[in-house]
Amino acid sequence: LVLIRQTWSRVFSCCEDVGVRVLIRFFSKFPSAKQYFSQFRHLQEPQEMQHSSQLRQHARRVMGAINSVVEKLGDPEQVRSVLALVGRAHAIKHKVDPMYFQLLSGVILEVFVEDYAEYFTTEAQSAWSQLMALICVQVLAAYTELGWAQNSSV
Numbered sequence: 001l002v003l004i005r006q007t008w009s010r011v012f013s014c015c016e017d018v019g020v021r022v023l024i025r026f027f028s029k030f031p032s033a034k035q036y037f038s039q040f041r042h043l044q045e046p047q048e049m050q051h052s053s054q055l056r057q058h059a060r061r062v063m064g065a066i067n068s069v070v071e072k073l074g075d076p077e078q079v080r081s082v083l084a085l086v087g088r089a090h091a092i093k094h095k096v097d098p099m100y101f102q103l104l105s106g107v108i109l110e111v112f113v114e115d116y117a118e119y120f121t122t123e124a125q126s127a128w129s130q131l132m133a134l135i136c137v138q139v140l141a142a143y144t145e146l147g148w149a150q151n152s153s154v
Helices: 002-012 015-029 031-036 046-050 053-071 076-093 099-115 122-145
Strands: none
Touching: 002 015, 002 053, 002 099, 002 122, 015 031, 015 046, 015 053, 015 099, 031 099, 053 076, 053 122, 076 122, 099 122
16 A cells, blocks of 8 residues: 555656556557547557647546545545446446456556656555556446446457
8 A cells, every 4th residue: 555655656746647658558559449539549649649638638537547546545445436437437438348447557557667667666566466456356347237248249
């Protein structure tokens, strides 16, 4: 918990830029994820993505959601509640395949470790891996509650 909070305070001080780097890497590695973003699915080049106000806005939302989880880490019920909202919104409103949460969580860790190598020790990386796994499990639980597995064509 302490490691997560300490490393997060470093990341969160530049959260928009870090979030943009995360999304650019995510969309570069997994271009099929762009299908869910009508406002920037046409962007091909990292340079274009870097300057997209819509992409920046989504980066702030992603980092804000992580911040909410980190702030509530001592209270499992509140963490579950935050992630249930994220899961439901992405399942119902955006119809995002839940596998993208797992892919995104891997990219988030990659970028954090690269950008903040001196703070992301082996122990910190392990703590963040566990947190990302928890986030994925909780988001997937929201999908399951909604019957996503039955409704999904994937």
